[in-house]
Amino acid sequence: MPVISIVIADRGKADRTASRRLLEPEKDIRVVGEARSGLDAVAAAESLKPSIMLLDLSLVDGDSTPLLPVIRRKSPRTRVLLLSNRGPDSRTLDGLSHGARGYLDKSTLGTCLSRAVRVVNAGEAWVPRKMVGKIIDRLARLTVSGTASCG
């Protein structure tokens, strides 16, 4: 069975440990690294090329989304699963717009983390149904503005 390699990128040690503990018993999942800052996360993506990066949206002050295109260029196969303890908000949508493949609220890690990791690793998305409408709204808006600027 191929192992799913994971990097946990979170500025909080307690939160990194919590995710690690949840994943450790899973035979098909291995935590291969941790990152405490945005630049750490980029470096870990480049050197470890994990299957999945768990990326806390509060990893950097202000806005973590600029990390996502960089992580993707450093390691195109790495799929990013966003974590947040603030519930889905505009940052989540920004993150998904910049290439993240899923979103998990930290309060649901205990029940969902390993499942979400497997789903995202299989090429599917892990987003709450409520967010799908927002994704489509933004997609429709971008399509309209894109067409307008081209024509």
Added chain:
Amino acid sequence: MDRTDTIPLVLIASGVAGLRKRWRQAIQGLFTVHEVAERSSLERSMANRRPVALLLDLQLPELDGVGRVAALQRLRPPTKIVLLTSHPDEREGIAALKAGARGYCDREIAPDLLRKALEVVQKGEIWVGRKLIPHLLEELTALTEQQKDSPAELDRRLDRITPREREIVHLLSAGASNREIAKSLTVTERTVKAHLTAVFRKLGISGRLQLALFVLEHSRPAGPPADMGPKSS
């Protein structure tokens, strides 16, 4: 006034009698149902009967597929349109949702799922297969990236940076704090901050991390090594 005021109306549109029957049976009791079998009566009913939802067979005669959805929606904007098709397809699904449909699924959908789909779209959410969502995200990411500046535009922006600002950028991306930068250039921290503010504005970025990432991107070994270099001299 009449019972359609209390029991919401769902419009069912399909050229196939068997499908209309199956869908009607699935939602009977929860909704009143009005059936149409072709496009002109669909358009009339959409405008006049004020359905809360429309279950629309994409293979309805003369419908013209997904392209018609936006026009139908304009006839009655509050109606939630659920498209049902004989061959669900990712690209068509995305196009349908972008056109305003709130649901997209196989027209052979099981009765309990059809009820669930109506419940979901009534709540303002979207009913699509899980497999469609990664494709939505891919398209969203591609469109978002398209809106970003081209490399040529970034080069133009880099040109606007003064040699002093460039020095500060390099120190910052090496991990130096404002205080350390000030010390090594023998200026005040305030001057460093002023320079950084100018750099952020010129590059159109909003903070230290983005700046560091910007430098990382423009000096990665895989590309031409001197992206930031030659412009300064």
